[in-house]
Amino acid sequence: xxxxxxxxxxxxxxxxxxxxxxxxxxxxxxxxxxxxxxxxxxxxxxxxxxxxxxxxxxxxxxxxxxxxxxxxxxxxxxxxxxxxxxxxxxxxxxxxxxxxxxxxxxxxxxxxxxxxxxxxxxxxxxxxxxxxxxxxxxxxxxxxxxxxxxxxxxxxxxxxxxxxxxxxxxxxxxxxxxxxxxxxxxxxxx
Numbered sequence: 001x002x003x004x005x006x007x008x009x010x011x012x013x014x015x016x017x018x019x020x021x022x023x024x025x026x027x028x029x030x031x032x033x034x035x036x037x038x039x040x041x042x043x044x045x046x047x048x049x050x051x052x053x054x055x056x057x058x059x060x061x062x063x064x065x066x067x068x069x070x071x072x073x074x075x076x077x078x079x080x081x082x083x084x085x086x087x088x089x090x091x092x093x094x095x096x097x098x099x100x101x102x103x104x105x106x107x108x109x110x111x112x113x114x115x116x117x118x119x120x121x122x123x124x125x126x127x128x129x130x131x132x133x134x135x136x137x138x139x140x141x142x143x144x145x146x147x148x149x150x151x152x153x154x155x156x157x158x159x160x161x162x163x164x165x166x167x168x169x170x171x172x173x174x175x176x177x178x179x180x181x182x183x184x185x186x187x188x189x190x
Contacts, residue, residue, distance in 0.1 A: 013139055017092070018163075024073045024076070025166075029073040033069070043057060050117055070099050078180050080107065093115070
Protein backbone atom coordinates (compact mmCIF):
# COMPACT_ATOMS: atom_id res chain seq x y z
CA UNK A 1 0.00 0.00 0.00
CA UNK A 2 2.87 2.36 -0.61
CA UNK A 3 1.36 4.24 -3.59
CA UNK A 4 0.66 7.91 -3.80
CA UNK A 5 -2.67 9.04 -2.45
CA UNK A 6 -5.15 10.61 -4.83
CA UNK A 7 -5.96 14.18 -3.86
CA UNK A 8 -9.55 14.73 -2.82
CA UNK A 9 -11.23 17.10 -5.26
CA UNK A 10 -12.16 20.43 -3.79
CA UNK A 11 -15.90 20.79 -3.28
CA UNK A 12 -17.21 23.81 -5.07
CA UNK A 13 -19.60 25.93 -3.06
CA UNK A 14 -23.22 25.79 -4.12
CA UNK A 15 -25.43 28.89 -4.30
CA UNK A 16 -28.85 28.79 -2.73
CA UNK A 17 -30.79 31.84 -3.88
CA UNK A 18 -33.80 33.77 -2.74
CA UNK A 19 -36.09 34.58 -5.67
CA UNK A 20 -38.02 37.86 -5.22
CA UNK A 21 -35.72 40.84 -4.84
CA UNK A 22 -32.62 38.72 -5.40
CA UNK A 23 -32.83 36.96 -8.75
CA UNK A 24 -36.10 38.51 -9.85
CA UNK A 25 -37.07 42.19 -9.82
CA UNK A 26 -40.64 41.58 -8.69
CA UNK A 27 -41.33 44.47 -6.31
CA UNK A 28 -43.74 46.19 -8.72
CA UNK A 29 -45.59 42.96 -9.54
CA UNK A 30 -45.94 42.06 -5.85
CA UNK A 31 -47.07 45.54 -4.87
CA UNK A 32 -49.47 45.97 -7.80
CA UNK A 33 -51.44 42.91 -6.71
CA UNK A 34 -51.92 44.41 -3.25
CA UNK A 35 -52.80 47.81 -4.73
CA UNK A 36 -55.40 46.18 -7.00
CA UNK A 37 -57.03 44.78 -3.87
CA UNK A 38 -57.25 48.20 -2.22
CA UNK A 39 -54.18 48.03 0.04
CA UNK A 40 -52.47 51.38 0.53
CA UNK A 41 -48.92 51.57 -0.84
CA UNK A 42 -47.65 52.69 2.57
CA UNK A 43 -48.85 49.37 4.05
CA UNK A 44 -46.94 47.19 1.57
CA UNK A 45 -43.64 45.63 2.61
CA UNK A 46 -41.48 42.93 1.01
CA UNK A 47 -39.77 39.70 2.02
CA UNK A 48 -42.62 38.02 3.89
CA UNK A 49 -44.47 34.74 3.67
CA UNK A 50 -47.41 35.54 1.39
CA UNK A 51 -50.02 33.95 3.67
CA UNK A 52 -48.80 35.99 6.66
CA UNK A 53 -48.71 39.23 4.66
CA UNK A 54 -52.20 38.63 3.26
CA UNK A 55 -53.50 37.92 6.76
CA UNK A 56 -51.86 41.11 8.07
CA UNK A 57 -53.46 43.12 5.25
CA UNK A 58 -56.89 41.50 5.57
CA UNK A 59 -57.07 39.72 2.20
CA UNK A 60 -56.98 36.07 1.21
CA UNK A 61 -54.11 34.40 -0.61
CA UNK A 62 -56.59 33.33 -3.30
CA UNK A 63 -57.65 36.97 -3.87
CA UNK A 64 -54.00 38.01 -4.09
CA UNK A 65 -53.07 35.25 -6.54
CA UNK A 66 -56.08 36.06 -8.72
CA UNK A 67 -54.67 39.55 -9.44
CA UNK A 68 -50.92 38.85 -9.27
CA UNK A 69 -49.36 39.18 -12.74
CA UNK A 70 -46.15 37.14 -12.85
CA UNK A 71 -45.32 38.47 -16.31
CA UNK A 72 -44.47 41.82 -14.68
CA UNK A 73 -41.52 40.24 -12.85
CA UNK A 74 -38.21 39.95 -14.70
CA UNK A 75 -34.70 38.82 -13.82
CA UNK A 76 -32.35 41.54 -12.64
CA UNK A 77 -29.71 42.38 -15.30
CA UNK A 78 -27.01 39.71 -15.27
CA UNK A 79 -29.03 37.10 -13.38
CA UNK A 80 -29.93 34.94 -16.39
CA UNK A 81 -26.26 34.89 -17.40
CA UNK A 82 -25.35 33.86 -13.84
CA UNK A 83 -27.94 31.09 -13.66
CA UNK A 84 -26.85 29.73 -17.05
CA UNK A 85 -23.28 29.33 -15.72
CA UNK A 86 -24.17 27.55 -12.46
CA UNK A 87 -23.76 23.78 -12.58
CA UNK A 88 -25.60 23.30 -9.27
CA UNK A 89 -27.86 25.79 -7.51
CA UNK A 90 -31.06 25.93 -5.50
CA UNK A 91 -33.91 28.27 -4.62
CA UNK A 92 -35.18 28.99 -1.10
CA UNK A 93 -38.04 31.48 -1.21
CA UNK A 94 -41.10 32.66 0.71
CA UNK A 95 -42.88 32.95 -2.64
CA UNK A 96 -46.12 31.03 -3.18
CA UNK A 97 -45.22 27.72 -4.90
CA UNK A 98 -47.56 28.22 -7.88
CA UNK A 99 -46.14 31.60 -8.88
CA UNK A 100 -42.59 30.55 -7.95
CA UNK A 101 -42.67 27.44 -10.13
CA UNK A 102 -44.32 29.41 -12.95
CA UNK A 103 -41.57 32.03 -12.85
CA UNK A 104 -38.80 29.42 -12.88
CA UNK A 105 -40.44 27.76 -15.89
CA UNK A 106 -40.99 31.08 -17.69
CA UNK A 107 -37.32 32.01 -17.32
CA UNK A 108 -36.17 28.49 -18.27
CA UNK A 109 -34.34 28.08 -14.95
CA UNK A 110 -33.88 24.61 -13.48
CA UNK A 111 -32.44 24.70 -9.98
CA UNK A 112 -31.50 21.36 -8.45
CA UNK A 113 -33.88 22.09 -5.58
CA UNK A 114 -36.63 24.73 -5.27
CA UNK A 115 -38.30 25.24 -1.91
CA UNK A 116 -41.18 27.72 -1.62
CA UNK A 117 -43.51 28.86 1.17
CA UNK A 118 -45.34 25.52 1.31
CA UNK A 119 -42.07 23.74 2.19
CA UNK A 120 -41.70 25.45 5.55
CA UNK A 121 -43.75 25.73 8.70
CA UNK A 122 -43.54 29.54 8.76
CA UNK A 123 -40.84 31.67 7.10
CA UNK A 124 -38.28 30.01 4.86
CA UNK A 125 -35.40 28.07 6.38
CA UNK A 126 -32.23 26.79 4.76
CA UNK A 127 -31.93 23.53 6.71
CA UNK A 128 -34.43 21.59 4.53
CA UNK A 129 -32.65 22.85 1.41
CA UNK A 130 -29.27 21.72 2.74
CA UNK A 131 -30.75 18.31 3.56
CA UNK A 132 -32.22 17.99 0.06
CA UNK A 133 -28.87 18.94 -1.50
CA UNK A 134 -27.01 16.60 0.85
CA UNK A 135 -24.53 19.34 1.72
CA UNK A 136 -23.11 20.79 4.91
CA UNK A 137 -23.55 24.50 5.56
CA UNK A 138 -19.86 25.11 4.80
CA UNK A 139 -20.43 24.17 1.15
CA UNK A 140 -23.26 26.64 0.59
CA UNK A 141 -23.70 30.38 0.22
CA UNK A 142 -27.14 31.98 0.50
CA UNK A 143 -27.78 34.86 -1.88
CA UNK A 144 -30.52 37.15 -0.62
CA UNK A 145 -31.68 40.73 -0.27
CA UNK A 146 -33.37 41.14 3.13
CA UNK A 147 -32.65 41.04 6.85
CA UNK A 148 -34.74 37.87 6.99
CA UNK A 149 -32.47 36.26 4.37
CA UNK A 150 -29.44 37.25 6.45
CA UNK A 151 -30.99 35.70 9.58
CA UNK A 152 -31.99 32.59 7.63
CA UNK A 153 -28.33 32.10 6.60
CA UNK A 154 -27.03 32.79 10.09
CA UNK A 155 -29.43 30.29 11.67
CA UNK A 156 -28.22 27.59 9.26
CA UNK A 157 -24.52 28.45 9.61
CA UNK A 158 -24.33 29.45 5.94
CA UNK A 159 -22.37 32.37 4.47
CA UNK A 160 -24.75 35.19 3.52
CA UNK A 161 -24.21 37.10 0.28
CA UNK A 162 -26.20 40.29 -0.29
CA UNK A 163 -27.71 41.01 -3.70
CA UNK A 164 -26.42 44.56 -3.79
CA UNK A 165 -27.93 45.14 -7.24
CA UNK A 166 -31.33 45.46 -5.55
CA UNK A 167 -31.57 49.15 -4.58
CA UNK A 168 -33.57 48.40 -1.43
CA UNK A 169 -31.04 45.84 -0.08
CA UNK A 170 -29.43 47.17 3.10
CA UNK A 171 -25.89 45.96 3.82
CA UNK A 172 -24.62 45.06 7.27
CA UNK A 173 -20.90 45.20 8.14
CA UNK A 174 -20.54 41.40 8.06
CA UNK A 175 -22.19 40.94 4.65
CA UNK A 176 -20.44 39.85 1.50
CA UNK A 177 -21.96 42.40 -0.88
CA UNK A 178 -22.08 41.87 -4.63
CA UNK A 179 -22.83 44.70 -7.03
CA UNK A 180 -23.33 42.44 -10.06
CA UNK A 181 -24.82 38.91 -10.16
CA UNK A 182 -21.86 37.52 -12.11
CA UNK A 183 -19.55 38.33 -9.18
CA UNK A 184 -21.08 35.31 -7.45
CA UNK A 185 -19.17 33.02 -9.83
CA UNK A 186 -15.85 34.23 -8.37
CA UNK A 187 -17.09 33.58 -4.85
CA UNK A 188 -18.19 30.05 -5.70
CA UNK A 189 -14.86 29.07 -7.21
CA UNK A 190 -12.71 30.07 -4.21
